[in-house]
Amino acid sequence: xxxxxxxxxxxxxxxxxxxxxxxxxxxxxxxxxxxxxxxxxxxxxxxxxxxxxxxxxxxxxxxxxxxxxxxxxxxxxxxxxxxxxxxxxxxxxxxxxxxxxxxxxxxxxxxxxxxxxxxxxxxxxxxxxxxxxxxxxxxxxxxxxxxxxxxxxxxxxxxxxxxxxxxxxxxxxxxxxxxxxxxxxxxxxxxxxxxxxxxxxxxxxxxxxxxxxxxxxxxxxxxxxxxxxxxxxxxxxxxxxxxxxxxxxxxxxxxxxxxxxxxxxxxxxxxxxxxxxxxxxxxxxxxxxxxxxxxxxxxxxxxxxxxxxxxxxxxxxxxxxxxxxxxxxxxxxxxxxxxxxxxxxxxxxxxxxxxxxxxxxxxxxxxxx
Amino acid sequence: xxxxxxxxxxxxxxxxxxxxxxxxxxxxxxxxxxxxxxxxxxxxxxxxxxxxxxxxxxxxxxxxxxxxxxxxxxxxxxxxxxxxxxxxxxxxxxxxxxxxxxxxxxxxxxxxxxxxxxxxxxxxxxxxxxxxxxxxxxxxxxxxxxxxxxxxxxxxxxxxxxxxxxxxxxxxxxxxxxxxxxxxxxxxxxxxxxxxxxxxxxxxxxxxxxxxxxxxxxxxxxxxxxxxxxxxxxxxxxxxxxxxxxxxxxxxxxxxxxxxxxxxxxxxxxxxxxxxxxxxxxxxxxxxxxxxx
Numbered sequence: 001x002x003x004x005x006x007x008x009x010x011x012x013x014x015x016x017x018x019x020x021x022x023x024x025x026x027x028x029x030x031x032x033x034x035x036x037x038x039x040x041x042x043x044x045x046x047x048x049x050x051x052x053x054x055x056x057x058x059x060x061x062x063x064x065x066x067x068x069x070x071x072x073x074x075x076x077x078x079x080x081x082x083x084x085x086x087x088x089x090x091x092x093x094x095x096x097x098x099x100x101x102x103x104x105x106x107x108x109x110x111x112x113x114x115x116x117x118x119x120x121x122x123x124x125x126x127x128x129x130x131x132x133x134x135x136x137x138x139x140x141x142x143x144x145x146x147x148x149x150x151x152x153x154x155x156x157x158x159x160x161x162x163x164x165x166x167x168x169x170x171x172x173x174x175x176x177x178x179x180x181x182x183x184x185x186x187x188x189x190x191x192x193x194x195x196x197x198x199x200x201x202x203x204x205x206x207x208x209x210x211x212x213x214x215x216x217x218x219x220x221x222x223x224x225x226x227x228x229x230x231x232x233x234x235x236x237x238x239x240x241x242x243x244x245x246x247x248x249x250x251x252x253x254x255x256x257x258x259x260x261x262x263x264x265x266x267x268x269x270x271x272x273x274x275x276x277x278x279x280x281x282x283x284x285x286x287x288x289x290x291x292x293x294x295x296x297x298x299x300x301x302x303x304x305x306x307x308x309x310x311x312x313x314x315x316x317x318x319x320x321x322x323x324x325x326x327x328x329x330x331x332x333x334x335x336x337x338x339x340x341x342x343x344x345x346x347x348x349x350x351x352x353x354x355x356x357x358x359x360x361x362x363x364x365x366x367x368x369x
Numbered sequence: 370x371x372x373x374x375x376x377x378x379x380x381x382x383x384x385x386x387x388x389x390x391x392x393x394x395x396x397x398x399x400x401x402x403x404x405x406x407x408x409x410x411x412x413x414x415x416x417x418x419x420x421x422x423x424x425x426x427x428x429x430x431x432x433x434x435x436x437x438x439x440x441x442x443x444x445x446x447x448x449x450x451x452x453x454x455x456x457x458x459x460x461x462x463x464x465x466x467x468x469x470x471x472x473x474x475x476x477x478x479x480x481x482x483x484x485x486x487x488x489x490x491x492x493x494x495x496x497x498x499x500x501x502x503x504x505x506x507x508x509x510x511x512x513x514x515x516x517x518x519x520x521x522x523x524x525x526x527x528x529x530x531x532x533x534x535x536x537x538x539x540x541x542x543x544x545x546x547x548x549x550x551x552x553x554x555x556x557x558x559x560x561x562x563x564x565x566x567x568x569x570x571x572x573x574x575x576x577x578x579x580x581x582x583x584x585x586x587x588x589x590x591x592x593x594x595x596x597x598x599x600x601x602x603x604x605x606x607x608x609x610x611x612x613x614x615x616x617x618x619x620x621x622x623x624x625x626x627x628x629x630x631x632x633x634x635x636x637x638x639x640x641x642x643x644x645x646x647x648x649x650x651x652x653x654x655x656x657x658x659x660x661x662x
Binding site for chain 2: 063069135136138139141142143145146147149150151153154157158160161162262263266269270273277315316317318320321323324325327328331332335
């Protein structure tokens with residue numbers, strides 16, 4: 001009986017802590033929103049982190065939970081971003097955006113609400129992923145990586161192609177995309193997307209994904225349809241990559257095909273690796289750390305003077321070198337990333353601190369002796 | 370299109386293909402032994418371009434060339450030692466991520482050291498001299514590339530088939546663990562593989578950039594990926610396959626550019642990749658493998 005009570009007590013404590021955390025996050029966001037002119041830099045970092053968090057979790061769904069090494073994220077983001085942008089640029093602004101080759105009359109007068117456009121973007125990405133999945137998902141690890149990378153590149157080439165100028169505005173890109181109205185918009189959107197993926201991972205589908213990741217042949221022997229499972233994971237991940245692409249378009253307010261180069265996929269991959277492959281909270285944490293880290297490390301790009309001596313290393317580009325070296329250190333020495341395959345939990349945190357305290361106490365005891 | 374234009378385009382394609390073939394060999398050899406797509410290989414190729422710029426700035430060309438080859442080899446072997454060797458027993462995904470990390474690092478390093486602006490590529494005397502052959506006119510390097518490629522490939526195949534080192538390489542690529550039980554020094558073999566791949570990448574880079582005139586930090590990533598596709602096309606692990614794949618990709622790309630679809634010329638490579646993986650996953654000359662539990 002008492003054990004049961006203890007569990008209940010723990011549960012209640014965890015719920016209270018979670019509510020407190022949510023209140024804290026909302027409070028911080030509210031405060032930033034109220035003073036958005038003073039904190040605009042910080043707000044933009046947080047918004048970008050949220051966008052990256054969604055796409056990092058979606059990449060983790062495929063790479064970490066289903067064990068498919070897919071590198072197509074940037075392509076699906078591009079699809080989502082372009083669909084969102086095309087349907088949300090205000091009709092009155094369109095002639096000035098498509099000033100070079102005009103706009104295709106079919107889409108010229110369709111303006112959709114942001115959320116609808118974003119979901120449409122996600123659906124387009126998911127549809128393309130479903131088509132791509134048929135040939136590509138039959139391939140094994142490295143081949144899959146290269147093939148998805150290739151597809152992302154094909155999607156980008158098609159977007160930039162002059163043949164589609166009246167739809168995508170070719171290499172000139174799209175601008176005048178409506179931005180986020182407040183910081184709560186990306187917060188709620190990303191919370192919903194990540195929440196959905198967490199539910200999916202904890203459902204029976206999620207267990208199927210993990211079974212495929214651990215051992216394809218064993219999973220097949222247990223009656224799991226390999227292809228269907230992989231396709232499902234790939235399509236859902238692409239849907240959310242598309243949605244996050246839409247969010248990125250809204251965040252940046254102007255996009256072109258160069259935004260979605262392979263480097264973007266690599267950035268997302270780094271977030272996933274640093275956070276821990278196979279950990280949702282790790283990916284979210286990674287998104288914030290990597291995005292904020294890039295900004296914080298910005299001082300490496302400025303010339304540094306100690307007294308009157310110019311330290312020669314500090315000049316533009318140094319930040320990214322430091323960043324990539326840090327990444328290599330993580331890959332080589334902490335291959336599990338921040339969270340490994342663990343998830344954040346209050347019990348884990350409290351246990352960690354208790355253990356930490358105990359260890360310290362023991363050390364003190366040992367020293368006293 | 371007249372016959373002369375057609376032949377002219379063919380010549381350009383073959384020349385580009387020769388450079389691709391040399392880089393593709395690096396991919397195919399490393400993949401054959403380590404089962405790793407060396408994502409950094411394209412960037413080693415790019416770095417070789419920069420080394421050439423700096424070597425030529427202070428040295429006469431006949432000293433600069435060997436210096437570039439040596440430095441590039443050192444870079445390739447060094448990367449293997451630092452980034453891949455510690456991960457020998459790690460899951461394949463980690464090694465691949467490490468490779469992507471190295472590629473990212475090299476690109477950022479190049480941006481930092483040499484700025485993102487394209488730098489002019491120096492000219493080795495004689496290479497750019499234009500020759501007339503019937504109605505065709507092309508620089509010496511265009512004629513030299515395919516010939517040099519074939520000579521190097523011939524030497525490489527001889528090395529692999531007829532020397533003890535080559536035998537060790539073949540053994541390691543067949544079965545890693547058994548080879549080490551037979552007393553083959555795995556690490557040395559792998560280092561030599563990387564060295565050969567890097568030398569060929571450096572030669573390829575000299576031939577490629579002499580035609581392109583400029584180098585910038587990202588000029589290695591796309592050719593790198595194309596060469597990997599070439600290696601897959603020919604059957605990964607097979608050197609003649611990589612050469613055939615390199616020539617085909619180079620010619621196909623040139624044909625598309627000539628036909629006016631230059632935006633799709635990059636996409637074309639990946640379409641080929643997907644078609645070949647679907648129709649013949651082991652490539653043209655690849656060996657069949659069976660799945661074991």
